[in-house]
Structures are given as structure tokens and as C-alpha cells.
Amino acid sequence: MDLGEINPVLLVASLMVAATPLLLAAIGELVVEKAGVLNLGVEGMMIVGAISGFAISVETGSPWLGFIAAAIGGAVLSLLFVLLTQFALANQVASGLALTLFGLGFSALMGQSYVGVKPPSMGDIHIPLLSDIPVIGPILFQHDPILYLGIALVAAVWATLRYTRVGLILRAVGENHDAAHALGYKVIKIRILAILFGGACAGLGGAYISLIRVPQWTEGMTAGVGWIALALVVFASWKPWRALLGAYLFGGITVLQLNLQAAGVAIPVEYLAMSPYIITILVLVILSADKSSAPASLGRTFHASH
């Protein structure tokens, strides 16, 4: 065992990379839940995003096109959720599960010929001057563009929810859809847009795993990240910046756990590998006492009877 081999700078830098898929999926789901919809299909949308992004970037050689395809792939799958919950008025929990089960199978089917293929690399941005600062430079300013996009999305979602009319309407729909409907807002339309946004974000998060974090395609490679993202939204009490904090916390645990495995700590590998899931449970327990910040209409079906 040699803990000295763990380089703190690299650790923090890779923590940010590990946190990004979680962050992307969580910020999308946060918007969906703010609109009063509980989409448990995050895992399914992520894995479909992962394979769509992977396939397109391998075929075209462009990771950028891959990420665009991933966002579209995630959004298309979430469209199925829209059909089920917004038009067929199906139970949201069951529909989300259906999305995940379907997505896992569908991605495995699409990904058959991509096992073992290496995707084109995106390359990191070295922000001039800033990236040359010792310690802080490599940690903060030498990453791939999608990582920065994730952080920008958090800021954008935060500002939109807090300061804009759109954000206010979205929150109104999530808090009390009957009142929002009575005021003349198109509840279903707003929810559909939120769900599609959530799907696109989850797709991006999935592609981040298959194109940058790993980068490779294996069946079921998201391994519960989508579910952790759902927990993260609860952890964040539906606040964007807390989602960022939470994602980095979980990213940190994942990376630390992997580093401890590599360093050959005396704890068996399996126990280290299960730690992120156990910590998720612990965090949920600690935070579940306070439910006041959850959107009041979360998970309820809206049907205008007249």
C-alpha cells in the first residue's frame, strides 16, 4: 500500500471529470422535477445518450457531433416518457422504470458493434495564462469543453429559475399545476419542454461517460449514475448550486475509491466499489428529514377536465 502515490492535484482534477456526468444528469432532472414531473428514467436516457454519442462520434470522427447526437438521443427517449405521462396519463414512477428498462436493452442492442472500439478524443482546452498557474491551473483550467458546459448549465438553470419569467412559470407549474392552469399557462406544454431538456442533459451526461471519462463502450456502463443523479436532486433540495456541490462530493468519493483500489489499500475492492452507493443512501437519510423544498406537485398527473 502506498498512499503517497496518490497525487492530490490529479485527484481533484479527475474528481471534476468524474462529477460531470452526474452533474449534467442531475441538473436536467432538477428542471424536470421543478416542473412537477418525476422522471425515474434518467439511467435509461443516460445509457442511450452514451451509445448514441459514442456511435456518432466513431462514425463521423467528431466528438462534438457525438455530444449533439447524445443530447438528441436522450431527448428522443424522454419523448416516450412524455407520451406515457403527459398524453396517456400513466403513472410516472412506472413510466420512468419502463424508460430505464427499455433504454438499457436498446442501448445494448445499438452498441453491439461498438464494443472495444476507441472513440475520437475531444482534447482539453488549455485556457491561456490561467492554465499555467501551478496547482490551480491543472485543476481548474485544463479540462474538456463539456465539463465547462456542465458548470455553465448550472449557472444558466439557476439564473433562469430565479430571475426570469420562464423560470417563474416553470416553478408555478411544479408547485401547483391547477393554479398555473387556471392562470392560463400551458401546463402540459411546459412540462414537455422540461422533460425534453432533462432528457437532453441526461444524454450529454451519458455520452460524457462513454466519450471522455472511460472512454469506451460497454453494456450498462452507466452503472447507476442516473440513479445517483436522482438522489443528488434530493440532496440538493432542488437548488442548482447545491447540485454542483453534491456532484463534486460524489465525484470525489468515486475517484478516491478508485485511487484507493489502485493504491492497494487493505480494504477489499468490492467494499470500496460499493461505497458510493452506501454513501448515497446515508446522504439521503440525513437529508430526507426536510421535504419542504420539494415541488408540491411532484409526481402528480395533471389532466385538465375542462
Place this chain on the structure above:
Amino acid sequence: MIVLEKRPQPSKAWSYATPLVAVLATMVFGGILFAILGKNPIQAIGTIFWEPLFGEFAFYYRPQLLVKGAPLVLIAIGLSLGFRAGIWNIGAEGQYIMGAIFGAGAGLAFYPLDAFYVFPIMVIAGAFGGWLWAAIPAFLKVRFGTNEILVSLMLVYVAEQMLASVSLGLLKNPEGFGFPGSRNLQSYESAHNAELIAGSGMHWGVVTALIAVIFAYVLLNRHMLGFHIRLTGEAPRAAKFAGVNPARLILFCLGMSGALAGLAGMFEVAGPSGQVSIDFNVGYGFTAIIVAFLGRLHPVGILLAGGLMALTYIGGEIAQSQLGLPAAAIQVFQGMLLFFLLAFDLLTNYRIRAARNEVA
């Protein structure tokens, strides 16, 4: 303009018809999917649904129907109790694994003792393992209000790591030449969940699944607790006024589904599968969710749905070897089924009407 009008009462006729319509729609769209994959759709669908029952080798496949259907039915019966009350245990896969580990562990602890009580102890241990794993989200929900969906799901991943750990360590076969996996319980007489009638596929798990169906039917239709479960799901406010104790209901529903999933895992590991190994679980815990919904959360429905789902598993394997249909295609096929079911359920609860545009 088409409008949806909520039915005062869910339509009985449609609630029976939707599973059938969903199966038909899945066949059509599944056929399209298979055609896209370059297979003859009619042949593929025929292979999946016809071959295991009436094909040339049906004598071999029919018993498999029981072997594959039993765990699905056992797990789905447990899940349906909770689903009816709005308690979502989606971690049955983890409870299934823990049941297998506990059951096999108890059996292997006695190895090579030859005694009649080994198997019953394994059964109890398996049920206990599953119950224990489901009791965690139940306890956390009752005590802290933690979301049981996320906790039970997280515990699946923990259980998978446990499985890897015990098959490489604690339960590893000491005479296994270093290969991962436990001793094969099939060759340990006292612990083997053998077929009760040779060649029929009928083992203790199948018997237990049938008992569970009857038990659930009686519980839901003839017992106060079953009434409370249904009441909580259909009219939560009324349930509150009627004095239903939600904590008791959560502990019962989650605990019961965990114990049944654990039993399913134990019967599987002691019988058809034979040993604890890293990839012992094949996703029955998740497929059972589809079975529960396809069976309309009704015990008899679940029995039929379990049979149908087992058919797609076996037919899928045949299609895999005969037509080269990818394994994942069957997974998509099963996922599709749940989709169509949820979509067509609209017709159970709503009436579709053509309406003129009026000013309200």
C-alpha cells in the same frame, strides 16, 4: 378535437383487455424491430412464442417455462403488494441476490452433513436474507422518511458487489482450483433443490410461487391487511381516516416482497443455477416489475404474466441460437411490453371522445 374524459370507475373490460392489446402491439412493433435487424419478423415472433410450447423440442422447453417463470412470479407477487399501496420496491434484484447468498451460505455451512433439515434451514435463511435487504429501505422510510425507490435501487449495486465478494472469498469452493464461485449445490444432496418429478421442471420454487399466488389472492380479497393495502393505493386520504397505519404497511409490503425475492434467489441458487457465482443474477428482479404490471398487480394475472415473460426468455434464447437474434433484442422486446401496457392503460381510466371546440 379529441378529448379525454375521466371514467367515474375504471373500465373492467379494458383492464382485462389492455394486457392482451399491449402484447399484440409489442408483437407488431417487435416484429418491425426484428425486421430492421434483418430477421424475418414472422419467423422471429413465431420462434419466440410458438417454438417453446409446440415446437419440435417443446418437451425440453416446457419444463423450462416453470423454471424461469417461478422466480418471476414469486418476486412479482411480492412487488405487487407494495405497488398497490404506492410503496415502490424496485430493488428486488438485490434482495434476490441476498436471498441466494444467505440460502447458499446456510447450506454450505452444513457441508457435507447429510440431514433432512438442511434444506428447510436454507429456505428460512434465503427468505431472511431477502427480507433483511428490503427491511433497510423499509426501516429508513418509516424512521426517516427516506425515499424507498432510491434506497432499494442503490442496494442492488451493493448486493452485486457483495455477490462478487463472497464468490471470490467467503463462499468460494475450496476444491474449485481457484476458480471463482461456490461449491455446486446440485451435487450436495441435502441442499439440492431438485425437481420433484424428474423432467417436469417442478421444483420447490415453483410450488412456493403457486402458494404465494394463493396467499396473495386471499390476503387481498379476504383479509383486512389486504383491504388496507388496496385502500391506501386507491384512496390515500380515506385510508388515513380509516386508521390505516402507514408504517406497518410499509414494513409489511417491503418486508414481504424482500422475503419472496430472497426465496426466489435461494431456490434458483440451490436448483437450476447450482452455485453462487459473480454473474449468478440475470435481472429477474427487474423483469418482475414488468410481470407485476402486466399481471395488473393481480395474483392470477401475475401468474399468467409470469408464464408469458418466461416464454419470451426461452423463446428469446431459441431465437438467439437459431436466428442469431441478439440477446439485447429480447430485453428491448420486454421493455416495449411495459411501454405499451402503460400507454394502453389510458383506455382503462379514460374515455376517448370526439368533442367540438367550445368556449368554456
